[in-house]
Amino acid sequence: xxxxxxxxxxxxxxxxxxxxxxxxxxxxxxxxxxxxxxxxxxxxxxxxxxxxxxxxxxxxxxxxxxxxxxxxxxxxxxxxxxxxxxxxxxxxxxxxxxxxxxxxxxxxxxxxxxxxxxxxxxxxxxxxxxxxxxxxxxxxxxxxxxxxxxxxxxxxx
Amino acid sequence: xxxxxxxxxxxxxxxxxxxxxxxxxxxxxxxxxxxxxxxxxxxxxxxxxxxxxxxxxxxxxxxxxxxxxxxxxxxxxxxxxxxxxxxxxxxxxxxxxxxxxxxxxxxxxxxxxxxxxxxxxxxxxxxxxxxxxxxxxxxxxxxxxxxxxxxxxxxxxxxxxxxxxxxxxxxxxxxxxxxxxxxxxxxxxxxxxxxxxxxxxxxxxxxxxxxxxxxxxxxxxxxxxxxxxxxxxxxxxxxxxxxxxxxxxxxxxxxxxxxxxxxxxxxxxxxxxxxxxxxxxxxxxxxxxxxxxxx
Numbered sequence: 061x062x063x064x065x066x067x068x069x070x071x072x073x074x075x076x077x078x079x080x081x082x083x084x085x086x087x088x089x090x091x092x093x094x095x096x097x098x099x100x101x102x103x104x105x106x107x108x109x110x111x112x113x114x115x116x117x118x119x120x121x122x123x124x125x126x127x128x129x130x131x132x133x134x135x136x137x138x139x140x141x142x143x144x145x146x147x148x149x150x151x152x153x154x155x156x157x158x159x160x161x162x163x164x165x166x167x168x169x170x171x172x173x174x175x176x177x178x179x180x181x182x183x184x185x186x187x188x189x190x191x192x193x194x195x196x197x198x199x200x201x202x203x204x205x206x207x208x209x210x211x212x213x214x215x216x217x
Numbered sequence: 218x219x220x221x222x223x224x225x226x227x228x229x230x231x232x233x234x235x236x237x238x239x240x241x242x243x244x245x246x247x248x249x250x251x252x253x254x255x256x257x258x259x260x261x262x263x264x265x266x267x268x269x270x271x272x273x274x275x276x277x278x279x280x281x282x283x284x285x286x287x288x289x290x291x292x293x294x295x296x297x298x299x300x301x302x303x304x305x306x307x308x309x310x311x312x313x314x315x316x317x318x319x320x321x322x323x324x325x326x327x328x329x330x331x332x333x334x335x336x337x338x339x340x341x342x343x344x345x346x347x348x349x350x351x352x353x354x355x356x357x358x359x360x361x362x363x364x365x366x367x368x369x370x371x372x373x374x375x376x377x378x379x380x381x382x383x384x385x386x387x388x389x390x391x392x393x394x395x396x397x398x399x400x401x402x403x404x405x406x407x408x409x410x411x412x413x414x415x416x417x418x419x420x421x422x423x424x425x426x427x428x429x430x431x432x433x434x435x436x437x438x439x440x441x442x443x444x445x446x447x448x449x450x451x452x453x454x455x456x457x458x459x460x461x462x463x464x465x466x467x468x469x470x471x472x473x474x475x476x477x478x479x480x481x482x483x484x485x486x487x488x489x490x491x492x493x494x495x496x497x498x499x500x501x502x503x504x505x506x507x508x509x510x511x512x
Contacts, residue, residue: 064223081221081222105250105253106407114323117323118323120321120324128268175319190319191319193319194318194407
């Protein structure tokens with residue numbers, strides 16, 4: 061097995077790494093870069109807890125090899141707040157609407173929905189549900205999450 | 218954990234040479250949504266993984282004469298976004314849209330969905346109903362194989378160990394032709410199909426069925442054409458009685474098994490009900506040209 065050198069661009073920062081090719085982007089984000097906001101749920105592409113943005117598009121980080129992500133812009137939950145630590149408006153709305161309970165699905169859900177809002181600033185409930193279909197929540201439920209997205213969309217006129 | 222080397226071949230020639238050198242221990246990586254899970258669970262243990270996700274000859278969506286050529290590494294999200302696919306192969310566009318989640322559609326590829334050879338693969342019935350063929354590249358050159366012959370059983374295909382699927386060729390849907398896809402699953406998203414089906418129909422000026430293709434998924438070892446149902450419709454009027462007769466034939470000729478998702482007899486009932494609905498959608502005037510979302 062030959063290790064590979066590459067540069068990962070995560071939240072605007074470049075990281076030079078030397079990696080075994082079998083390692084998933086998820087494991088490298090968590091274990092090499094310490095970005096533990098990206099959660100490991102099923103590790104098989106079902107739960108969406110590990111959702112990150114690759115060049116703006118939501119993907120399951122467990123199903124991408126880290127060596128495949130070189131040269132692409134990776135955004136994790138740590139990269140969505142502003143540099144002075146101000147939460148993203150969607151994160152504020154999640155808190156406001158009680159859309160977080162255990163919190164395990166929250167980072168992935170927030171990233172999926174940020175991608176939706178960039179593409180569709182005023183989504184319908186059906187569009188929100190569709191964008192959220194790959195993010196499983198097993199405690200709070202989805203109604204509060206959808207309400208949170210609606211409130212952000214309605215306030216961004 | 219299985220360790221492997223990772224290679225991104227710059228050309229198809231490099232890929233073939235790499236596969237040859239890896240003997241039977243090479244795996245082709247397109248989207249990785251199946252392969253990574255198989256490697257992690259020990260079902261696949263390649264020594265070398267060849268990433269074709271950026272390989273130009275496997276990436277195109279090209280209209281060529283009466284055909285649409287799709288590279289094996291075209292992602293489901295790209296199929297959904299393609300105006301050419303929506304126009305020339307609307308049932309495939311509908312299937313891609315209903316597949317799994319956004320995260321998966323942003324990675325999963327058309328070639329992967331075919332080569333994995335799940336009997337429930339959603340992209341397969343639309344391609345089968347449209348008489349799609351596959352371009353396979355090996356050391357001795359390319360061969361073009363009808364999709365119906367390529368799939369030989371659950372997880373099984375006629376792809377040689379050192380061969381690669383590079384392109385899918387779909388006869389374009391003519392102006393008078395309509396097609397549609399239906400998926401029946403536990404939820405609208407991220408569900409393996411209990412059954413899926415696609416249909417294509419061409420009704421002549423005389424109001425009679427000139428040509429029809431009906432493909433059923435998850436009700437036989439591979440997706441299958443409902444040939445008896447098709448035969449019963451050709452040259453006849455698409456009346457409610459004739460459509461019902463065809464749907465009953467489709468239910469008769471499928472060979473479903475019982476598994477965690479449904480019983481065999483339940484699947485047969487679904488085939489009859491949904492084939493009937495599919496045929497009605499296909500024969501309606503106006504609308505339903507691009508396939509809808511069903512569950």
